[in-house]
Amino acid sequence: xxxxxxxxxxxxxxxxxxxxxxxxxxxxxxxxxxxxxxxxxxxxxxxxxxxxxxxxxxxxxxxxxxxxxxxxxxxxxxxxxxxxxxxxxxxxxxxxxxxxxxxxxxxxxxxxx
Amino acid sequence: xxxxxxxxxxxxxxxxxxxxxxxxxxxxxxxxxxxxxxxxxxxxxxxxxxxxxxxxxxxxxxxxxxxxxxxxxxxxxxxxxxxxxxxxxxxxxxxxxxxxxxxxxxxxxxxxxxxxxxxxxxxxxxxxxxxxxxxxxxxxxxxxxxxxxxxxxxxxxxxxxxxxxxxxxxxxxxxxxxxxxxxxxxxxxxxxxxxxxxxxxxxxxxxxxxxxxxxxxxxxxxxxxxxxxxxxxxxxxxxxxxxxxxxxxxxxxxxxxxxxxxxxxxxxxxxxxxxxxxxxxxxxxxxxxxxxxxxxxxxxxxxxxxxxxxxxxxxxxxxxxxxxxxxxxxxxxxxxxxxxxxxxxxxxxxxxxxxxxxxxxxxxxxxxxxxxxxxxxxxxxxxxxxxxxxxxxxxxxxxxxxxxxxxxxxxxxxxxxxxxxxxxxxxxxxxxxxxxxxxxxxxxxxxxxxxxxxxxxxxxxxxxxxxxxxxxxxxxxxxxxxxxxxxxxxxxxxxxxxxxxx
Numbered sequence: 001x002x003x004x005x006x007x008x009x010x011x012x013x014x015x016x017x018x019x020x021x022x023x024x025x026x027x028x029x030x031x032x033x034x035x036x037x038x039x040x041x042x043x044x045x046x047x048x049x050x051x052x053x054x055x056x057x058x059x060x061x062x063x064x065x066x067x068x069x070x071x072x073x074x075x076x077x078x079x080x081x082x083x084x085x086x087x088x089x090x091x092x093x094x095x096x097x098x099x100x101x102x103x104x105x106x107x108x109x110x111x112x113x
Numbered sequence: 114x115x116x117x118x119x120x121x122x123x124x125x126x127x128x129x130x131x132x133x134x135x136x137x138x139x140x141x142x143x144x145x146x147x148x149x150x151x152x153x154x155x156x157x158x159x160x161x162x163x164x165x166x167x168x169x170x171x172x173x174x175x176x177x178x179x180x181x182x183x184x185x186x187x188x189x190x191x192x193x194x195x196x197x198x199x200x201x202x203x204x205x206x207x208x209x210x211x212x213x214x215x216x217x218x219x220x221x222x223x224x225x226x227x228x229x230x231x232x233x234x235x236x237x238x239x240x241x242x243x244x245x246x247x248x249x250x251x252x253x254x255x256x257x258x259x260x261x262x263x264x265x266x267x268x269x270x271x272x273x274x275x276x277x278x279x280x281x282x283x284x285x286x287x288x289x290x291x292x293x294x295x296x297x298x299x300x301x302x303x304x305x306x307x308x309x310x311x312x313x314x315x316x317x318x319x320x321x322x323x324x325x326x327x328x329x330x331x332x333x334x335x336x337x338x339x340x341x342x343x344x345x346x347x348x349x350x351x352x353x354x355x356x357x358x359x360x361x362x363x364x365x366x367x368x369x370x371x372x373x374x375x376x377x378x379x380x381x382x383x384x385x386x387x388x389x390x391x392x393x394x395x396x397x398x399x400x401x402x403x404x405x406x407x408x409x410x411x412x413x414x415x416x417x418x419x420x421x422x423x424x425x426x427x428x429x430x431x432x433x434x435x436x437x438x439x440x441x442x443x444x445x446x447x448x449x450x451x452x453x454x455x456x457x458x459x460x461x462x463x464x465x466x467x468x469x470x471x472x473x474x475x476x477x478x479x480x481x482x483x484x485x486x487x488x489x490x491x492x493x494x495x496x497x498x499x500x501x502x503x504x505x506x507x508x509x510x511x512x513x514x515x516x517x518x519x520x521x522x523x524x525x526x527x528x529x530x531x532x533x534x535x536x537x538x539x540x541x542x543x544x545x546x547x548x549x550x551x552x553x554x555x556x557x558x559x560x561x562x563x564x565x566x567x568x569x570x571x572x573x574x575x576x577x578x579x580x581x582x583x584x585x586x587x588x589x590x591x592x593x594x595x596x597x598x599x600x601x602x603x604x605x606x607x608x609x610x611x612x613x614x615x
Contacts, residue, residue, distance in 0.1 A: 015298065022287075022291060028283060028287070031287055032287075035287070035290050035291065035294065038291075038294050039294060042294060042297055042298050042301060045298070045301055045302075045305075046301050049301065049304060049305040052305070053305075053308065063304075064301075064304060067253055067301075067304075070253070070257065071256075071297065074256075074257065074260045077260075077264065078260065078263075078264070078286075078290050081264060081267065081268075081286065082283065082286055082287070082290070085267070085271070085279060085282055085283045085286060086283060088271075088274065088279050089276065089279040089280060089283060092274065092275065092276040092279055093276035093279075093280075097280075098280060098283060098284055098287075
């Protein structure tokens with residue numbers, strides 16, 4: 001087994017773990033973290049593909065590396081947007097549950113909610 | 114491959130809305146609205162110019178960024194499919210822009226607030242991202258465009274900052290992010306297998322083998338989550354119904370079409386030889402379930418905006434009936450052009466009709482102070498034009514002649530008959546019957562005379578009513594496209610059919 005295959009398998013494992021977390025854990029912050037774990041898996045896969053497609057005398061195929069950097073920027077902005085929404089949700093309702101039947105009234109003091 | 118004359122227009126179509134966003138961000142406040150309206154006029158002119166170039170040259174408009182041809186460079190490409198969507202989006206954005214001057218206008222003397230400022234910038238951002246989705250010829254550029262669309266669409270849901278809309282926005286964002294990661298994973302696998310992301314080059318290289326199937330499945334499921342096809346539709350009704358009317362119109366009419374368009378690109382252009390008939394049947398079955406479930410749930414809604422949101426869930430189903438029909442025609446070695454035109458026409462007539470219906474619901478809410486369907490009586494006296502617009506939009510959703518919905522369903526029905534897939538015809542007709550039930554329910558309630566002494570909660574400017582009626586008329590008269598001499602959708606399409614047959 002060469003390094004690229006090993007990295008590819010690790011990427012698959014990360015994606016699996018992240019997908020499990022995103023589907024199973026009810027807390028939005030955990031879901032956002034799980035999204036980042038999946039993202040890391042996809043980026044690692046890109047890295048492995050870059051290594052596998054390396055031309056003679058080069059460390060890697062530059063195209064997937066360029067995609068990887070763009071992907072990381074996009075995932076970072078997505079995380080920032082999600083966390084900002086989560087904070088606003090906590091400010092507005094005092095809880096961070098995503099359940100549709102959660103109380104929509106605004107408890108002014110989160111400690112009493 | 115080289116850039117064609119007029120190729121620079123494609124760059125402008127993407128760039129102008131985003132320049133508008135950035136300049137608007139700097140100018141701030143009420144200037145953002147003026148700038149947005151100016152950008153909308155400019156963008157409409159650019160779109161019309163692109164359509165003119167396409168029709169005149171009879172071939173796809175291409176622009177190579179920096180003069181580099183794929184696989185090294187990135188190409189922008191507009192064929193018939195792209196151009197009809199560009200035009201439809203430009204028209205709907207114009208209608209929404211006029212309407213939003215009422216809800217999100219800050220005339221002189223009124224203090225500037227944050228919601229209108231955000232709305233105008235996000236409206237332009239949605240437009241720019243959608244244009245990029247329609248013209249980009251590269252799977253990774255499409256990923257970036259989809260993410261931009263998500264980032265512009267999600268804040269539209271929670272413009273008013275209430276807890277329930279924030280919750281709906283966060284749910285929408287999580288669904289959309291999972292969807293785009295699955296899409297990206299599929300694109301990465303395709304790059305690993307074939308070494309290119311350019312749609313035209315990929316279509317030549319792609320072979321039916323396990324990695325292609327895995328990539329196709331991942332990308333399709335991701336895009337279905339973003340399009341809200343049943344059973345991944347749970348995020349849509351609260352998000353679309355909770356947003357302000359103008360924002361609901363943007364989300365329901367336009368934003369979901371972006372990811373749907375990408376499914377069309379993938380299935381028809383990138384991997385036509387890889388898709389099997391049974392996979393297309395599965396996609397069609399999900400669409401059929403969406404039609405039945407969405408319509409039945411819509412009938413049971415007590416609030417007008419939720420009813421319209423569930424109607425969107427059902428109409429998304431119609432958009433996916435196109436795939437088994439096209440696959441069936443291809444398998445029978447028949448021309449699938451009419452079925453594709455039917456699918457595109459369905460998307461466009463739904464975009465115009467649904468924008469009009471959501472904006473009509475917004476006006477109804479303004480006049481009544483609520484949108485409970487049981488208490489709609491009297492609205493038709495105050496807003497006759499708006500209720501007519503709602504009925505015309507509804508007629509297009511039902512598929513009454515001469516509406517766009519009628520012509521679209523007619524094209525799809527004849528494809529279903531030609532390929533002997535009668536079950537899709539049954540679903541389409543049954544769905545139309547259910548749709549007519551809730552449209553008539555709403556219109557009948559609205560036509561009842563008001564109780565004595567009832568006064569409207571507030572008045573509605575006339576131009577808002579005209580913009581709603583204008584969009585509804587676009588949808589209702591779209592069926593007259595049948596009288597056009599040529600089919601714009603087919604211009605510049607790759608000769609997929611011949612390729613499949615070899």
